[in-house]
Amino acid sequence: MGYCLEKTRMDEILAELSGSFHIYGPRLDARKKKVRxxxxxxxxxxxxxRQSDxxxxxxxxxxxQVMFYFREDKVEVSELKDDRDILIFARACDLNAxxxxxxIFLKNGNAEDLFxxxxxxxxxFVLMECQESFEHCFCASLGTNRAEGYAMAVRFRDEDLLVQSCDEKLNSFFEKEKSADYEVRFVEENQKKLRIPEISRENLKQISDLPFWKKFDESCVSCSGCNTVCGTCSCFDTVDVVYDEGSNDGERRRVWSGCMLDDFTLTAGGSRARQTPGANMRFKLFHKFYDYKDRFGDGHMCVGCGRCDMQCPQEISFFDTVCELSDEINxxxxAKRGDM
Ligand code: SF4
Ligand code: SF4
Structure with missing residues (x-):
């Protein structure tokens, strides 16, 4: 069941929904000229x-995000300040991400991550139908062009919107709207077709040792921009902030970090498990296309949104990197078969 709504009418419904939800969507940050x-x-x-940056x-x-407050000998877990639900307009890749x-946060051990x-x-989520595939997308190669579990779906048209509501809490907002036949459509093909590398326990060491990774030692500047924009990168650091010099009052925050940063593996004593940008790239690619799937059996971690390629100041394409590695492995x- 679907509905057809003028954009002004949808704005009125958004105003009604905002009583119960914080509503987010990809919008232009005019100052930075980025969509976030x-x-x-x-x-x-x-x-x-366009794809959001x-x-x-x-x-x-x-x-x-503040996790704890510490005051002398007491520790208090932080609380969320407001309890409104959140509605996010996002694309199929985001729902998969x-x-x-x-x-990572809920099924990766014995306890869920509270924060x-x-x-x-x-x-x-409100699924935003993709009318077209954008320049850097390769979601169809990973099956993340389709999504499930959304509360609403929307097709934006010039003058109006087609809407589908699949959530009890939202249905009542559309009851009086004009009904319309609306079946959600997904992008079926991208210009970019990913060649997915066959990485396994058997060839992992050999792939790790390839000279392939060394080129990133020259080109990658370890800015971690690719991690920042990636909807599937989840690494963080914890930082203690003490309010005043000499005081024992403060807070522990969790702050995004990323495997492409120079000091990501730095430990006390100055040792670093991965020493080069090439080693970081290898780690990232293995995580997106081997470790995650091996651990969770849930498809690959990368959803082919293409944001890392849009972001890289060095024009390093992760899409190309994955395809080239796939060719190297082939x-x-x-060569191995030839030796036999
Ligand atoms: S394309 Fe890049 S940014 Fe998007 S999910 Fe894959 S690794 Fe992350
Ligand atoms: S965005 Fe590019 S230069 Fe920056 S860490 Fe990622 S691959 Fe390296």
Missing amino acids: FGKITSVSQIVTD FSAKEVYYPIS IRSLDH YSRIRSRVR HMSE
Whole structure:
């Protein structure tokens, strides 16, 4: 069941919904000329004609988040200041990306991560239909062009919107609207077709030792921009902030970090497990296309959103890197077969 709504009518419904929800969507940060997820009050604020530069993760996994307050000998767990639910207008790749964070934070051990789960449990998605595949997308190669579990779906048209509501809490907002036949459509093909590398326990060491990784020692500047925009990168650091010099009062924050940073593996005593940008790239690629799947059996971690390629100041394409590694592995296997 679907509905057809004028954009002005949808704005009125958004105003009604804002009584119960914080509503987010990809909007233009005019100062930085980047599209990132922010609060919206009108559908006209939602950028529909391009991929957003940032992913939706910063809504439910904040860049910086207080975990605890410590005061002399007492520790208090932080609390969320407001309890409104969250509605996010996002694309199929984003809905698939949150599945990865759910695995990392909710299903990765014996206990759920409190600081993630308490926000995550309030999040619902409005699926934004992709009318076209954008330049850097390769979601169809990974099956992340399709999504499930959304509370609403929307097709933006020039004058109006088609809406589908699949959530009890939202249905009542559309009861009086004009009904319309609306079946959600997904992009079926991208210009970019990913060649997925066959990485396994058997060839892992051989792939790790390839000279392939060395080229990134020259080109990558370890800025971690690719981690920042990625909806599936979940690494963080913890930082203690003491309020005053000599005081024992302060807070522990969790702050995003990233495997591509120079000092990501730095430990006390100055030792670093990975010493070069090439080693970091290898780690990232293995994580996106081997470790995650091996551990959770849930498809690959990368959802093919293409944001890392849009972001890299050195024009290093992760898409190309993955395809080239795939070719390297094929050559490796052919050479092995030739030796037999
Ligand atoms: S690795 Fe790149 S393409 Fe894959 S999900 Fe992250 S940002 Fe998107
Ligand atoms: S964005 Fe590019 S230069 Fe920066 S860490 Fe990632 S691959 Fe390296």
